[in-house]
Amino acid sequence: MKKLMTGNEAVARGAYEAGISFASAYPGTPSTEILENIAQYKDIVAEWAPNEKVALETAIGASIAGARALASMKMVGVNVAADPLLTYAYMGVNGALILVSADDPGMASSQNEQDNRYYAKFAKIAMLEPSDSQECKDMIKAAVKISERFDTSILFRMTQRVCHSKSLVELGERGEVPIKEYVRNNPKYDAMPAYSRALRIKLEDRLAKLEEFSNETDLNFIEWNDRKIGIITSGVAYQYAKEVFGDKASYLKLGFTYPLPMKKIEYFASQVETLYVIEELEPYLEEQIKAHGIKCIGKEKLPNIGELSTTIIAKNLLGIEKETIKPSKDKVVGRPPTLCAGCPHRGFFYELGKFKNVLMAGDIGCYGLGGSDPLKGKDTCICMGGSAGTAHGAKKAFERFNKDMKTVAIMGDSTFFHTGINGLIGILYNKSNVVTCILDNRTTGMTGHQDHPGTGYTLSGETTNEIDIETVVRALGCNYVKTINPHNLKEVRETLKWALELDEPSVIITRYPCALKKYSEQDLKEFGPLKDKYYVDKELCIGCKRCTGTGCPAIRFNKEEKKASIEEFQCVGCSVCAQVCPKNAIIKKEV
Amino acid sequence: MVTSILLVGVGGQGTILASNVLAKGLVEAGYDVKMSEVHGMAQRGGSVTTQIRFGDKVYAPTIGLGEADVLVAFELMEALRYIEYLKPDGKVIVNNLEIPSAPILAGRVDYPEGILEELQSKADTIVIDAVKIAKELGNERAMNIVLFGALSKILNLDDIDWESVISSTVKHQYVDLNIKAYRAGRNILKEQYA
Numbered sequence: 001m002k003k004l005m006t007g008n009e010a011v012a013r014g015a016y017e018a019g020i021s022f023a024s025a026y027p028g029t030p031s032t033e034i035l036e037n038i039a040q041y042k043d044i045v046a047e048w049a050p051n052e053k054v055a056l057e058t059a060i061g062a063s064i065a066g067a068r069a070l071a072s073m074k075m076v077g078v079n080v081a082a083d084p085l086l087t088y089a090y091m092g093v094n095g096a097l098i099l100v101s102a103d104d105p106g107m108a109s110s111q112n113e114q115d116n117r118y119y120a121k122f123a124k125i126a127m128l129e130p131s132d133s134q135e136c137k138d139m140i141k142a143a144v145k146i147s148e149r150f151d152t153s154i155l156f157r158m159t160q161r162v163c164h165s166k167s168l169v170e171l172g173e174r175g176e177v178p179i180k181e182y183v184r185n186n187p188k189y190d191a192m193p194a195y196s197r198a199l200r201i202k203l204e205d206r207l208a209k210l211e212e213f214s215n216e217t218d219l220n221f222i223e224w225n226d227r228k229i230g231i232i233t234s235g236v237a238y239q240y241a242k243e244v245f246g247d248k249a250s251y252l253k254l255g256f257t258y259p260l261p262m263k264k265i266e267y268f269a270s271q272v273e274t275l276y277v278i279e280e281l282e283p284y285l286e287e288q289i290k291a292h293g294i295k296c297i298g299k300e301k302l303p304n305i306g307e308l309s310t311t312i313i314a315k316n317l318l319g320i321e322k323e324t325i326k327p328s329k330d331k332v333v334g335r336p337p338t339l340c341a342g343c344p345h346r347g348f349f350y351e352l353g354k355f356k357n358v359l360m361a362g363d364i365g366c367y368g369l370g371g372s373d374p375l376k377g378k379d380t381c382i383c384m385g386g387s388a389g390t391a392h393g394a395k396k397a398f399e400r401f402n403k404d405m406k407t408v409a410i411m412g413d414s415t416f417f418h419t420g421i422n423g424l425i426g427i428l429y430n431k432s433n434v435v436t437c438i439l440d441n442r443t444t445g446m447t448g449h450q451d452h453p454g455t456g457y458t459l460s461g462e463t464t465n466e467i468d469i470e471t472v473v474r475a476l477g478c479n480y481v482k483t484i485n486p487h488n489l490k491e492v493r494e495t496l497k498w499a500l501e502l503d504e505p506s507v508i509i510t511r512y513p514c515a516l517k518k519y520s521e522q523d524l525k526e527f528g529p530l531k532d533k534y535y536v537d538k539e540l541c542i543g544c545k546r547c548t549g550t551g552c553p554a555i556r557f558n559k560e561e562k563k564a565s566i567e568e569f570q571c572v573g574c575s576v577c578a579q580v581c582p583k584n585a586i587i588k589k590e591v
Numbered sequence: 592m593v594t595s596i597l598l599v600g601v602g603g604q605g606t607i608l609a610s611n612v613l614a615k616g617l618v619e620a621g622y623d624v625k626m627s628e629v630h631g632m633a634q635r636g637g638s639v640t641t642q643i644r645f646g647d648k649v650y651a652p653t654i655g656l657g658e659a660d661v662l663v664a665f666e667l668m669e670a671l672r673y674i675e676y677l678k679p680d681g682k683v684i685v686n687n688l689e690i691p692s693a694p695i696l697a698g699r700v701d702y703p704e705g706i707l708e709e710l711q712s713k714a715d716t717i718v719i720d721a722v723k724i725a726k727e728l729g730n731e732r733a734m735n736i737v738l739f740g741a742l743s744k745i746l747n748l749d750d751i752d753w754e755s756v757i758s759s760t761v762k763h764q765y766v767d768l769n770i771k772a773y774r775a776g777r778n779i780l781k782e783q784y785a
Binding site for chain 1: 603614618623626637649650651656671691694696701705709732
């Protein structure tokens with residue numbers, strides 16, 4: 001039976017069929033749905049980890065114990081997990097170990113577009129790259145076999161288009177695999193320098209064997225057509241190349257991309273007149289092919305920035321441009337993402353953005369949108385969990401040079417557990433006068449509502465110990481902690497003022513569920529449903545636009561009438577607009 | 592031959608559900624289908640697209656400039672934003688709805704005027720008051736299936752039982768509403784463009 005699946009769903013299916021028994025991840029676009037789908041298969045123990053490093057470490061533990069294991073993450077998550085990755089690479093595996101890296105060319109939902117193929121070369125581990133959903137499933141099964149046969153970790157490298165595009169997949173059955181025997185083996189699993197020196201030598205031997213395999217495997221295959229043009233390609237770029245060139249070129253399609261099959265590449269290159277390397281992002285293949293002395297055309301014609309497309313390939317390699325309809329540019333205004341109607345972050349940023357002489361260090365999550373117009377509640381954002389460290393360093397620098405600047409760190413609840421807590425420990429330990437704001441919306445918002453250690457539920461929906469953020473913060477030694485309702489603007493304003501006037505570190509926790517979250521029983525008990533609707537009394541409205549200044553997408557402003565109005569179906573009744581209206585013209589609807 | 596459909600709108604408008612219905616019907620009818628979606632940050636009220644390509648054999652999951660046979664826009668300005676993806680002889684189905692984006696809400700710019708006229712002057716455009724129709728049916732959120740109904744009529748794939756596809760895709764309690772929305776979308780097209 002064939003089923004239309006995203007690449008992420010197909011990876012989950014592959015993990016199930018391949019007999020993987022343990023999987024862990026931290027959510028991050030475009031990887032999130034891999035673990036959500038793995039959790040549907042009850043034969044696999046599937047967990048959210050607090051961050052990517054822990055996700056990989058637990059998967060490694062399961063691998064050492066003898067089970068087939070997988071960890072998945074977005075590409076920047078691999079930076080967080082790089083420490084265990086590069087050392088477990090030395091050790092080989094017991095049960096298979098697959099690390100899925102989901103890259104985001106074009107940065108649809110990421111802070112950079114790093115090409116994680118270099119991690120395979122860096123860590124010296126085998127790498128597979130699927131180009132559609134069927135390959136996602138098949139290659140996970142191949143990866144498990146390669147991992148155990150060659151005693152290597154696997155980097156399974158996907159990109160946003162492979163993760164989130166759907167194509168047809170033939171389903172198979174699960175092969176149940178018993179756990180391998182575990183025997184204590186310090187020379188293999190204990191990275192003491194003396195052991196590591198021996199493992200380091202084995203690592204090179206393993207790579208030589210993997211390169212032999214790379215030349216033999218059908219994961220790297222040739223499609224002969226016209227030999228005037230030869231194309232070496234991998235990942236989704238293969239699909240684009242096929243679309244553009246069809247049977248007017250021959251292809252060497254690489255699915256096993258580290259180590260590269262240099263003999264196969266040499267042979268293919270010798271059979272074609274012009275050799276193109278078509279790859280997305282960096283010249284990862286091209287550099288190695290050129291270093292081997294093979295002439296090819298790659299990044300001098302194709303960009304290394306952004307997502308590749310059939311349009312770019314056709315234009316840059318064939319000089320073909322399709323006729324298009326051009327719109328009047330002045331009729332198309334940008335539409336950046338915004339905080340949703342009823343978002344609990346809105347009230348917080350509405351007030352924070354008004355403070356002067358404050359450096360606001362943001363973080364990765366929906367609250368990153370609090371820096372945009374009209375809220376303006378952010379100066380900088382680097383990486384997941386980075387706000388506390390950044391605000392802390394900035395504060396110390398301002399103090400050292402007697403600058404009258406305060407600093408605020410802004411992170412979410414899931415981010416706090418990810419690595420934000422480490423930054424806060426640094427603040428408290430070093431007595432840094434930073435206001436740390438933890439915007440607790442009771443879920444992981446941006447990636448689509450995953451549970452985390454603070455929600456009281458696991459990935460499989462079981463109830464678990466709920467780690468209370470305020471208790472943790474107090475236990476870390478912070479003496480100035482307040483938990484507030486972010487929909488109450490007066491409370492937000494006064495609490496921020498209180499914290500910014502202190503000469504010691506403080507923590508503000510805003511606690512209210514994401515407007516899109518399906519409330520748990522506990523949420524309902526604590527917050528009650530948001531079900532009110534507000535409307536604008538046109539008689540009272542003076543057209544001052546304070547309400548549109550909250551950036552709520554449910555509010556409209558009619559230029560002719562000079563009156564605001566609220567789209568009832570979008571309004572969830574947070575009341576923030578009603579609180580900013582100077583004429584009390586925004587009124588709760590009687591039900 | 593491959594047919595390419597581009598659905599565009601604003602995050603939260605239900606483009607993905609409409610695309611899922613379309614893709615499911617096409618798979619059941621035996622086509623090779625590829626579909627691309629946008630997840631993550633862009634979904635938060637940003638500009639979103641779903642791309643569907645179907646035929647005997649499909650390679651690229653995405654649509655190039657000047658390649659879409661039909662552009663279904665859930666919002667007016669979004670239609671114009673993506674018009675370059677349409678084949679010059681392709682069709683536009685546009686929801687007669689303006690949703691102001693953040694810079695417009697912030698008062699820095701006005702919602703552009705004359706979008707509909709520009710669309711109509713440059714491409715074969717079908718305008719549908721999907722919100723009004725869906726409201727009359729009892730729930731404005733069903734506008735996505737009203738637009739889908741119109742699309743299904745244009746695609747002219749009458750061997751596919753779209754009503755049964757809708758019934759098996761949407762939540763149980765919304766089946767009736769969505770079937771009505773689908774029929775309304777189809778009928779509008781019949782009446783206006785017969």
